[in-house]
Amino acid sequence: MTDEALIDLVGVNKWFGPLHVLQDVDLSVARGEVVVVIGPSGSGKSTLCRSINRLEPIDSGSIIFDGQPLPAEGKALAKLRSEVGMVFQSFNLFAHKTILQNVMLGPVKVRKEKTAVVRERALSLLERVGIASQAEKYPAQLSGGQQQRVAIARALAMQPKALLFDEPTSALDPEMVGEVLDVMTSLAKEGMTMVVVTHEMGFARHAANRVVFMADGQLVEQAPPAEFFANPQSDRAKDFLSKILTH
Amino acid sequence: MNVLIDRFDVFAGGFWLTFQICVLAAIGALVLGAVVAVLRISPVPPLRALGTAYVTVFRNMPLTVVMFFAAFGLPVLGSNADFLRIPVLDQVFTRLGTDLPYFRFALIALVLYTAAFVCEALRSGVNAVSPGQAEAARAIGMTFTQNLRFVVLPQSWKACIVPLGSVIIAMIKNSALIGFFGVVGDLSQSADQLTSAEGFAFVPVAIGISIGYLIMTVPLGALLDRIERRQAVAAR
Numbered sequence: 057m058t059d060e061a062l063i064d065l066v067g068v069n070k071w072f073g074p075l076h077v078l079q080d081v082d083l084s085v086a087r088g089e090v091v092v093v094i095g096p097s098g099s100g101k102s103t104l105c106r107s108i109n110r111l112e113p114i115d116s117g118s119i120i121f122d123g124q125p126l127p128a129e130g131k132a133l134a135k136l137r138s139e140v141g142m143v144f145q146s147f148n149l150f151a152h153k154t155i156l157q158n159v160m161l162g163p164v165k166v167r168k169e170k171t172a173v174v175r176e177r178a179l180s181l182l183e184r185v186g187i188a189s190q191a192e193k194y195p196a197q198l199s200g201g202q203q204q205r206v207a208i209a210r211a212l213a214m215q216p217k218a219l220l221f222d223e224p225t226s227a228l229d230p231e232m233v234g235e236v237l238d239v240m241t242s243l244a245k246e247g248m249t250m251v252v253v254t255h256e257m258g259f260a261r262h263a264a265n266r267v268v269f270m271a272d273g274q275l276v277e278q279a280p281p282a283e284f285f286a287n288p289q290s291d292r293a294k295d296f297l298s299k300i301l302t303h
Numbered sequence: 304m305n306v307l308i309d310r311f312d313v314f315a316g317g318f319w320l321t322f323q324i325c326v327l328a329a330i331g332a333l334v335l336g337a338v339v340a341v342l343r344i345s346p347v348p349p350l351r352a353l354g355t356a357y358v359t360v361f362r363n364m365p366l367t368v369v370m371f372f373a374a375f376g377l378p379v380l381g382s383n384a385d386f387l388r389i390p391v392l393d394q395v396f397t398r399l400g401t402d403l404p405y406f407r408f409a410l411i412a413l414v415l416y417t418a419a420f421v422c423e424a425l426r427s428g429v430n431a432v433s434p435g436q437a438e439a440a441r442a443i444g445m446t447f448t449q450n451l452r453f454v455v456l457p458q459s460w461k462a463c464i465v466p467l468g469s470v471i472i473a474m475i476k477n478s479a480l481i482g483f484f485g486v487v488g489d490l491s492q493s494a495d496q497l498t499s500a501e502g503f504a505f506v507p508v509a510i511g512i513s514i515g516y517l518i519m520t521v522p523l524g525a526l527l528d529r530i531e532r533r534q535a536v537a538a539r
Contacts (some may be wrong), residue, residue, distance in 0.1 A: 121399055137442055142439075149439070150454055166449070210443070
């Protein structure tokens with residue numbers, strides 16, 4: 057872990073109407089760090105994750121990415137988003153494009169890279185996530201786990217500086233969770249900067265550099281995983297862990 | 304019923320004129336409606352407001368009133384819609400080029416009115432695309448235009464082709480109102496000429512006119528049904 061922060065949130069506040077979903081959140085993510093955000097439903101974890109590439113605009117505070125404050129609108133914002141990959145709970149693969157086209161679309165249209173170059177990179181990424189044989193199929197023909205791995209390949213094709221995962225395994229059948237987590241674990245090992253919102257405590261334990269616990273819009277506690285799971289400091293975190301770890 | 308055969312030329316002439324104005328109005332309304340739809344879904348609030356205002360005005364005003372505004376308002380503003388005398392096009396659609404501007408006024412009214420409905424049909428298609436698709440496109444750094452062009456619109460046309468067809472069918476029938484302009488001489492005005500000026504019985508004339516409209520609308524409706532059925536198969 058280096059000390060230079062790639063993502064830096066300072067005093068971030070966000071309301072959905074009267075609901076204060078993010079309350080004075082400060083979070084700094086170093087280059088190459090893997091931060092896993094956990095917490096009960098409705099605690100603001102997803103909103104936090106989505107605010108980092110401004111899919112959710114924030115109401116106050118500041119978010120710095122790679123030394124630059126997040127642009128508010130337009131081309132500058134699009135450029136920033138192209139440098140931050142995002143993987144969604146519901147995959148969101150482009151339904152009218154093949155798997156290969158899904159992975160190639162961003163680099164070709166957004167980055168204006170040469171099709172031949174992108175094609176090669178896309179195929180090797182699909183190879184890497186284990187779906188090269190399905191390249192010409194459409195998303196609906198793949199299982200959830202396969203679709204999510206394609207979504208990861210699509211994000212990687214943009215060669216992002218960081219990856220955001222918004223509950224990437226929550227919509228998957230249990231038997232498919234492992235294949236997605238395997239891909240994520242190998243990315244973490246290679247030093248990709250990752251912010252992962254998840255309920256997979258196993259992944260948090262073995263792949264995270266740091267676990268961040270959120271509740272009611274506040275960042276309650278953060279610690280290395282071994283420390284957090286063995287010895288949570290706050291009552292809220294103790295309560296949460298007791299509920300999920302007893303079964 | 305002899306009127307149908309004896310005065311076939313009047314029916315044919317009216318049909319031909321109605322057909323021309325419908326083709327032109329359909330093209331105009333699709334283009335303008337697409338522009339308004341883009342305004343309505345754009346991320347820029349003033350543009351959105353403009354699009355919404357347009358739809359609110361033209362969707363909620365009777366077509367007759369829009370036509371009155373075109374016929375009496377445009378001349379007051381000093382326009383006789385000469386900008387519609389488009390070279391080449393006014394050779395094909397000779398009425399565009401004539402000195403009496405009523406055909407052009409009627410065309411403008413029909414386009415303005417129908418575009419509001421086209422906009423809503425297109426927008427319903429865009430709304431049928433799951434929001435996650437647009438979100439994923441934004442997340443890989445696409446601009447609004449790229450998002451529409453590569454991700455949202457290619458998926459939305461399937462959902463809007465049928466409502467769009469209904470809008471065009473309604474427009475063909477609405478075109479009967481251009482008889483207000485008197486001198487235009489469209490299909491429904493044939494009735495006026497044959498019954499009041501020439502004294503033919505009304506019912507046979509009305510039957511002839513109905514046939515004229517059905518020739519335009521029924522094939523369009525059948526085409527839409529076919530597209531819809533094909534989509535139902537394609538949707539697994």
